[in-house]
Amino acid sequence: MIEFRLDRGSGVATYLQLVHQVRHALRLGTLRPGDRLPTAKEVVSRLAINPNTVLKAYRELEREGLVTGRPGLGTFVERSLGRTPPGERARLHGELVRWLRGARLTGLDEEDLRALFASALAEASQEEIA
């Protein structure tokens, strides 16, 4: 079962944080089809958050077709995410690690790398939109 976290002060709406965490778990395979999400009440008791927020997150996930609510039973994962097959993911991961090692050798530190990655990601996304 997924354990939600809350990053107060991140500027990301709470229901979106929950949605992102479910999507992330679906991508990593820590949540799989058939798994039950915690009930709103369980999440409320653990994180002291607004029950309406949890319901809103679950409705958003339901709208995306990722989960289904079954009355009286709970909310269940409908399908997994990650359109890339595991082998392909591993290959990309390996390439990225090799690239990072090379970048380290040029003297870039972790913060430089994050900045570089963020700007490259932004550039690539802009190209996609354009």
Added chain:
Amino acid sequence: MMSLFRSGPPSGEEDDAPFPAGTGLPAEHDPHDPWPGRRAPALETTGLGRRYRGAWALRDCSLAVPAGRVAAVVGPNGAGKTTLLRTAVGLLAPTTGQVRVFGRPAGESPAGIAFLAQGKPLYPGFRVREMLRFGRGLNPRWDEEAARRRLAGLGIPLERRVGSLSGGQRTQVALTLALAKQPDLLVLDEPLADLDPLARHDVMRSLMEAVAETGLSVLLSSHVVSELEGACDWLLVVNGGRVQVSGDIDDLLTGHRVLTGPAEAADALAARLPVISREETGRQATLLVRAAASPPDPRWSSRPAPLEEIVLAYLRSPGLSSLPRPSLTPAR
């Protein structure tokens, strides 16, 4: 009132939810149904003002908080928060304007309203059991069983004297007494003041569990914004006796961004987007803007705006406001 959870998972409960089925978003943009769920706003004020000895504590205050919300009232000390709360529960008569609770004038509303004043007024010499008996005698809707269950769950013995309880426990007792009245609207004035972080978390959790069980509407004031995130879903910013911001917290978070970029490009950006705050240090400018997406100009880096930054930015620019369009406040 129906419970949010009595009949199972979220999908079966759309009728009682504050948002229309399937959309995941409040239907506030539909002018024909500004308050979904067929319920009048928990709190609605029009042109509300209150004057004390010639000075206005609250002025021209028009707002509406939908039913079922947990609304935070934030602002500096002396901004008018307590005055707003006390007029909402009918303890203070407005000098101008109107206050309605679930569609009825405050004070006449048949809906149960519970008010927890600042400083949790309890009698220190009384035992918890005696406080319960007090409440039972005064309130026809009193739910003794639920109150005892809550106190047992919190490990607060009925024989203890109120004066010997910790601050967090006293708040929990006061909250228990307020909830035992089975209110439709619970109003709390600075419930978290003087509590340590652990006690604050426990009190907020108790409150959220009560919201989950009963679907009651909550209005609570605080001057610490960070501890309200996640728990509150509606924000009212009161500043200098005026309401500056009233809105859904998720909408406010997705509707504001912090942009950082070259100072020389800041004017051009400010001409296109509403700027709430702007700081320049040398060649770099940081702007908090009202925008849902990042600007297409790659020189600007963009990040989500934390609620606290949004609140501070508005408080520092009292001339700016973020309020629903007038059409969203139903005229009666």
